[in-house]
Amino acid sequence: MANKDSTLGIQYDKLEDTNAWYTEVITKSGLIEYTDVSGCYILRPKAQYIWDTIRNYMDKKLRARGVRNASFPLFIPEHLLMKEKEHVEGFSPEVAWVTHAGNSKLAERLAVRPTSETIMYPAYAKWIRSYNDLPLKLNQWCSVVRWEFKHPMPFLRSREFHWQEGHTAFATQEEAKAEATDILLNVYKKTYEELLAIPSLAGYKSEKEKFAGAVRTLSLEMFLPIGKAIQGCTTHYLGQNFSKPFNIIFLDKDQKKKHPHQNSWGFSTRSIGIMVMMHSDSRGLVLPPKVAEHKVIIIPIFTKSNRDEILKYALSIKKKLSKFNPILDAREQYSVGWKLNEAELNGVPIRIEVGKRELADKSVTLVRRDTLEKQSVSIRRLERRVKDELQAMHQNLFKRAEQFLESSIVEETKELKKIVAYVKAKRVVKTVYDGARETDEIIKEKTGAKTLVIPFKEKLKQGLRCPFSGNPAKHVVYIARSL
């Protein structure tokens, strides 16, 4: 389904008009279609393929950790949503409410789940009786609804989004905390790195930025080429904040009744938006090879006189490369130039051109989407070469993003003026602060930045003061402007 009616190429500039550029890339490349419901989007097959790939990859890792999939109801009765005070306050301004069924008014309003703690944990209270029932580790793949009133952006800030949410319960605090770190670093960070070629900063969220109801939130933060940070995903150590109001009690080995320690953690389709923002360019989408449904597109270049032999040659190459699920673009109503542009717009990792010269040489011209450099490859070595180039492309995308992140970080722990200037210059500032809620507000006000994360292994120098409040510094922290 080509965009025959609109201009093919990308018209807006990534850095100068980011939102318009982003919208063009995701719609013209066929990831997203808009609908009549503001903030709700269609994930077209290309986007769904990315999400299904993430799902399969992550499910394996979760199963290896004893996490099992389940499905909990879409609807949460109002009285359940209200059980944990901070949680309610965090979510109720954004809840979509079902009030009627058919022509009848419901006795109690039902929230469309914004997250599932409050519909899951009454069941946890039934299932967990003794230490033998712990740990309990469940996960569900579903969509959730948060009716934000800010300007919506597909993937990045949508009213309905897809995610997995893991909900686990442990006998001890230590086990719970260890799992929150394990999922963040060994599942989520790996998914970002190995599938989406995206590096990140890991750490704790500030008191102000943590999840509503959590004791502690852990997060991955990405830094985008447009000079803004974005939160990639989070894991939450909930402590006993939910097990107490939801009356989850187990009889421990010592015969004492205790509340388990809980975690929840989620990874969403926001990751696809971050992937687009990170790698795509003025020609359109750049898809990391592992999440590309079609890893190769073959474009035959022919005239009337050599059409049949070129197509035959192209077809033999398609067969040779079948494990990469190649497209053969043999359409005759489009020019070669159009096809090349479209392949770039669509982000196909490797483009292979075959014409008269290639046929004579028994070779192909191979172009990687990230470098756009042309290479001649003998068909004898083609299969192996494609494999290598896909791997090299993944590495290159990751390295590029990593170098950008590293070169963006600047350390300044003392002078507020310098910090303000660095933030303005689109840098990530590694600084120190006192960790107080109010100080997050001061940082926002004075610099325009948000706190991203407090790194796990902080090396806080003695005697430093918080450059924002003047209080003694308690944490190392990364700050930057956020999307």
Added chain:
Amino acid sequence: MANKDSTLGIQYDKLEDTNAWYTEVITKSGLIEYTDVSGCYILRPKAQYIWDTIRNYMDKKLRARGVRNASFPLFIPEHLLMKEKEHVEGFSPEVAWVTHAGNSKLAERLAVRPTSETIMYPAYAKWIRSYNDLPLKLNQWCSVVRWEFKHPMPFLRSREFHWQEGHTAFATQEEAKAEATDILLNVYKKTYEELLAIPSLAGYKSEKEKFAGAVRTLSLEMFLPIGKAIQGCTTHYLGQNFSKPFNIIFLDKDQKKKHPHQNSWGFSTRSIGIMVMMHSDSRGLVLPPKVAEHKVIIIPIFTKSNRDEILKYALSIKKKLSKFNPILDAREQYSVGWKLNEAELNGVPIRIEVGKRELADKSVTLVRRDTLEKQSVSIRRLERRVKDELQAMHQNLFKRAEQFLESSIVEETKELKKIVAYVKAKRVVKTVYDGARETDEIIKEKTGAKTLVIPFKEKLKQGLRCPFSGNPAKHVVYIARSL
């Protein structure tokens, strides 16, 4: 998580008190947990495993047919739901309506999707321009909500349920009709047979029973051991009933503008309920091996004196059978009797007992869940034997259900009195009728039965009259009481 607080076994009789028996089986075996929202249930990991297995199996078959996955929004604006007259009338009495977001009233009510035709097809109108864009074949895995006011039953009649819905568009009527049959017979019927060991009757639904908005609905019907029929899944040929109001138009090869012919088709978690009803018994769940997460449970029988050597032996068997994902039930706080009962309740396809005698013999005692017969198997042959027994169990479940179905069918095309008596005797009656909507009503009134399906290849004898209306007979039809 054993049900330590309640009686372990099944107390109600499948035939005499079906609903209570069903509820006991699905809750005590750990498939389902009830929630505070009436009609909405938790699919526990065991049920989710069945559903994920169906999903993976079906996805492969659909991909081979060029069907691609996508995700469309959960919400449908009221004006879109209203576009196709019969469709609205069919669904609006059961729609859950979102009216508020946070504290704001929405400008237009949003339906929580009861099915997705009306949110998908405006996008189809954008994507389909020429015959080159056809066929368009998309599928989504999601949950839908139909707020039925009848007594809800988990899986079989729930207000939220999980399904896949395929939505396809073709240039010609022939292609569309052929696909509706292909999906029914080569995807759905195969899924029921090969995964769930369930046979079915295939055919067309009557005018009265077809999908709201369809030209024609095709269906699989199952006949349960309780003597009632149930609809297993459906495919719909929608004709141009939606492509016209939704303004889906393509330019055909002949340069004429045309409306495509569409299908929609769905397979839901109802299939899991049918599986329970079909195979399970007075001891609890019977799981067809292909959808059992754990295909084997090993129960060691030991005393204090031989505990260690028996457990060691049991562990070696667990290792040997690792590809069947076995459970080793080494819990010491439960008696062997309790464990055997629990394994039966949980429906584990193969139970392996190992005690003193087995250790001495280098054998195990193997018990298949469907036959409950004990067999001694040498450990040298164990792996192969388990594989064979799992296959044999699948075959046996299918054959048993098939024989029951076949023996339940009785043909009677003339005497209404006999038809009434057969229906009362819990038979499936193969009869004839005139196909009119009103005649479905007469059948219901006079016999208590519903029309199930009109078989695809009817052999209607000349000159027969409809035994219900007296009009000339038009179709062969199966009728029976329905769940």
